[in-house]
Amino acid sequence: MDEQGFLEYVQSGGQVETDDWMPDEYRQKLIKFIEMHANSELMGVLPEREWILRAPTLQRKLALTAKVQDEVGHAQLIYRVVEDLGKPREQCLADLISGTSKFHNVFHYPTRTWGDVGVIAWLVDAAAIISQKALLKCSYAPYARIMKKICWEESFHILHGRDVILTLMLGTDGQRELVQEALNRWWAPLMMFHGNPIPAENDPVVQWRIKTQGNEEARQQFLDGYVPQIWELGLTVPDPKLRRREDGVWEYTEPDWDELRSVVTGHGPMTAERLEFRRVTREETAWVRSVVLAEAA
Ligand SMILES: [Fe+2]
Numbered sequence: 001m002d003e004q005g006f007l008e009y010v011q012s013g014g015q016v017e018t019d020d021w022m023p024d025e026y027r028q029k030l031i032k033f034i035e036m037h038a039n040s041e042l043m044g045v046l047p048e049r050e051w052i053l054r055a056p057t058l059q060r061k062l063a064l065t066a067k068v069q070d071e072v073g074h075a076q077l078i079y080r081v082v083e084d085l086g087k088p089r090e091q092c093l094a095d096l097i098s099g100t101s102k103f104h105n106v107f108h109y110p111t112r113t114w115g116d117v118g119v120i121a122w123l124v125d126a127a128a129i130i131s132q133k134a135l136l137k138c139s140y141a142p143y144a145r146i147m148k149k150i151c152w153e154e155s156f157h158i159l160h161g162r163d164v165i166l167t168l169m170l171g172t173d174g175q176r177e178l179v180q181e182a183l184n185r186w187w188a189p190l191m192m193f194h195g196n197p198i199p200a201e202n203d204p205v206v207q208w209r210i211k212t213q214g215n216e217e218a219r220q221q222f223l224d225g226y227v228p229q230i231w232e233l234g235l236t237v238p239d240p241k242l243r244r245r246e247d248g249v250w251e252y253t254e255p256d257w258d259e260l261r262s263v264v265t266g267h268g269p270m271t272a273e274r275l276e277f278r279r280v281t282r283e284e285t286a287w288v289r290s291v292v293l294a295e296a297a
């Protein structure tokens with residue numbers, strides 16, 4: 001099969017297995033995309049991890065611990081897929097720590113209150129599941145397969161987040177303000193989450209059918225699914241321009257794409273601190289790897 005034949009095959013819904021022939025460009029695009037996903041799962045636990053000890057009840061601590069474990073599990077699964085494509089996991093972790101590879105914008109921001117924990121589990125996971133559901137039809141079959149388990153767990157995270165938010169919204173004025181204040185800070189990063197509105201026909205990741213939907217399509221789906229729920233809870237979305245047109249399309253204030261670029265290239269408010277945390281823990285656990293790998297050898 002040549003490159004053109006391969007492109008036509010994946011565009012018509014064909015799927016590729018690890019040992020199948022694939023063009024180099026496709027392999028490189030897959031590695032970059034999937035590696036960023038794995039990095040995001042791994043870095044995404046750091047903002048939540050800070051709240052395990054501060055969670056208000058035992059049940060909340062247990063739920064948050066379980067969610068953090070799920071996310072680390074997702075990272076493990078996804079790094080294995082990258083590894084099968086030819087990039088060792090050790091290299092992925094080294095590139096993450098050195099800032100050579102990227103992770104999602106939302107994980108570069110601080111979590112200031114318990115309200116943030118609810119907003120992350122509900123709305124960040126909701127934005128993520130929209131992207132991940134579209135990966136169930138990814139042209140690279142091993143990635144599409146693991147997405148089934150991941151999507152199932154992400155749906156559960158959303159329920160957990162919604163429960164945290166609902167409890168706060170049914171509480172005191174102070175608790176409601178906590179949620180509103182967290183939503184105000186998280187709205188801009190959420191609107192940037194799916195990326196700039198590059199047309200699907202110009203997006204190579206869509207052309208290779210690695211992703212099966214365009215960025216703007218994903219954002220519209222997020223707005224359509226969640227803005228009505230946010231309003232129903234009595235919360236205000238901090239965007240005066242936000243409205244649903246007669247034809248069903250959501251209008252909104254254009255996000256600051258320069259901020260997105262700056263954040264994902266390593267200049268977010270928490271980027272340096274979180275990468276430093278990863279570097280230190282990797283150093284501290286190096287002896288475990290050397291003992292286990294020496295055993296295995
Ligand atoms: Fe996850």
Ligand SMILES: [Fe+2]
Nearest residue numbers: 071125154157
């Ligand atoms: Fe999740």
